[in-house]
Amino acid sequence: MGREISQRPNYQVLAIVTLQKDRILGGSQLSLLANDEEQQKRITQDIAKAMKADVVKMKDGDYLVIRV
Amino acid sequence: MDTEMISSQYLVMIVTGIVMGTMARIMTIKADYRQYPSYPNGYLIHLVTGFVAASLGAVAIPALMTKNFVAVTFLTVAIQQFRDVRKSERESLKDLENTEFAFRGDAYIDGISKTFESRNYFALIVALVSSLTIQIVNLEQIWLSILAAIVTGGLTFYIINRFSKGKSVGDIADVKQGEIEVKGSELFVDGIYVSNLLGSENAAKMFNDEGIAVVINPHEEHFRIGLDNFGQRQAILFEATRALGAKRYHFSRKEYDDGRIVITLIPIAGDINKLIHTVRNTPILESVKKSSKLMNTKFIGRE
Incomplete structure (x- = not known):
């Protein structure tokens, strides 16, 4: 696995969309707070479409927008 | 003259x-x-x-x-x-x-x-x-x-x-169709975790409907050394996407216990048989070849 880290593709986290304000701690990515789950999905989808990126749904409910 | x-x-x-x-x-x-x-x-x-x-x-x-x-x-x-x-x-x-x-x-x-x-x-x-x-x-x-x-x-x-x-993948491994399963945002092929990049509903649906996958199972334990090589897997994935096109996603993943390799993608055109044929015929790269017989050599200085 360590070997693979040095290989392409390199992922870049573009945005994090969460429902809990205290989960936004900082970082270079865009961090957005959604009011409800529907809005969270919609925002994530819009950003992913605009940035031609992929979406990861984390088990805690947050969404990450990632670009390869 | x-x-x-x-x-x-x-x-x-x-x-x-x-x-x-x-x-x-x-x-x-x-x-x-x-x-x-x-x-x-x-x-x-x-x-x-x-x-x-x-x-x-x-x-x-x-x-x-x-x-x-x-x-x-x-x-x-x-x-x-x-x-x-x-x-x-x-x-x-x-x-x-x-x-x-x-x-x-x-x-x-x-x-x-x-x-x-x-x-x-x-x-x-x-x-x-x-x-x-x-x-x-x-x-x-x-x-x-x-x-x-x-x-x-x-x-x-x-x-x-x-x-x-040289040899090709089909000479050293079985290539069979893999069963795709999407659990939430996670993609599994034959029970092997592949990726969690299917976070959006569109992506999950697309992979469920159109995704195809193969699982490469090496014949012998020592063939894993070559197949696990990142360059070799990249070559297989390249040939797969080259032959069938890639509409959206393509992944390769190795499983550590049995040495199985998963190749999965959403093709533009083509079916599972074409994917299996392509993967079987991908050459084994010279740079990753390893002879297990040479490892047991009894040259001077070795026991």
Whole structure:
């Protein structure tokens, strides 16, 4: 696995969309707070479409927008 | 003026050598499922360099026979030229990396460019052997000499072609269809975790509806060393996306317990049978080859 880290593709986290304000701690990515789950999905989808990126749904409910 | 002209025997020798060498290059230009270099300019470039290689091989014997020993040093020029073929092929493929569905990877590019270089040596050696045969047999009837040259040239081609032929994935592993399962945003193939990049509902639905996957299962434990190699897996993934196209996602993943490899993608065109065929025929890269027999060698200094 360590070997693979040095290989392409390199992922870049573009945005994090969460429902809990205290989960936004900082970082270079865009961090957005959604009011409800529907809005969270919609925002994530819009950003992913605009940035031609992929979406990861984390088990805690947050969404990450990632670009390869 | 006539004394400076080349004799008809040497002329036959050179022409036969050139024809045999160029034929050897033509026969090694493949237009298979990999579709490389089956485009007109690719053909032309490699046929011309093959012709030049054959010419250099064909004139070596007449040069020696006329005591023109210095002229034989142009074989070193030939080797330099073939290295340039490798270099230009590598540069060309690296330039294309960002335009493909998936990366070829450095290991695959290295393998392809070395193959192109070696195939010029095919042309040179076959031409050399053919013209040498005419010189050695030196028969009264020239057509018998030509026939002998064709036979030995053909035999030489067969031997070096066999020698340089590598294995493919299908020779060392089973390739079977994998069952795709999307759990939430996670993708599994035959129970092997592959990716969690399917976070959006669209992505999950798309993979469920259109995704295809194969699982590569190595025949022997030691074959895992080659198959697990990142360059080898990248080459397999590249060939898969090259043959079927990639509408959106493509992944490769190795499973550590049994050494199974997963290749999965959403194709533009093609079905699972085409994917299995492509993966089976992907070459095992020279740079990742490992002989398990050599590991047990009993050379001096080893127990």
